[in-house]
Amino acid sequence: MKSARNTTAKTEIQELIASSSVALSHSEIQKSLEGLCDRVTIYRVLERLLEEGFIHKIVNVDGVVKYAGCHSCSAKHSHNHIHFSCQKCKSVTCLDDVEPSFKLPKNYKVSEMNFTLSGLCPQCS
Amino acid sequence: MKSARNTTAKTEIQELIASSSVALSHSEIQKSLEGLCDRVTIYRVLERLLEEGFIHKIVNVDGVVKYAGCHSCSAKHSHNHIHFSCQKCKSVTCLDDVEPSFKLPKNYKVSEMNFTLSGLCPQCS
DNA sequence: TATTTAATGCAACAATGTTGCAAAAGTAAT
């Protein structure tokens, strides 16, 4: 049986994401950690945090992958909320309360969703 | 004044995308063209087709960028429809008729949207 | 403290996308 271990890198990254109001990219995390660990380690830690359900992954409209903590989905772990990407301050935030509705044609089976809007956030508009 | 020119590469790529029922990635286009032109040229042609409004860009849930022709938006050119990404056959299609609705908090100004669902398409489910 | 094995660092690699510049090829005028 393989059991997870608490390492410095994992703890730091987890805290960084948890305390951030915006979603963070791999490179942003790397800058924040200031050489605490290797680039590869960050990828592997993020992978583990995803598996363990502490964070979720967001693909921005420009293709950049960002990571955000799981707030609203502690129990059920569903991510059908909208993300907002600000074109001015470049921040990506989870709008946890905004869940879009739509009517899908028959025979489509949905297992994952990625909704991202871009424009100006309240701070920038 | 700079005016666009009709080149072999542009014509081929435009036709390829227009005649495809699914969105195509850069690498898929490259394979189809079989060395007709350079990798870089494809990037630049796609850039021009985007500017000219013949195609639109879709960022898939896995971060892969795909391009699809503009069908429904010939006049108004809006892309608020949903995209569906099949996990089995890997196809990405535009569900032109499916437009999601949602209530955004005040002071957000939306200029672009990217909605992608993934799961199983009718052919694969 | 010793043992076990998860986690890390390093090097090397692959995929994707960008940029500068000289050469090639459209387009329009002669």
Add this chain to the structure above:
DNA sequence: ATTACTTTTGCAACATTGTTGCATTAAATA
């Protein structure tokens, strides 16, 4: 058809992002 002008292309080189193998390091348990 030829010329002149400028867009477009190909090539090389580079940047970024993400992955993999393997030896080493360091948690967690006994």
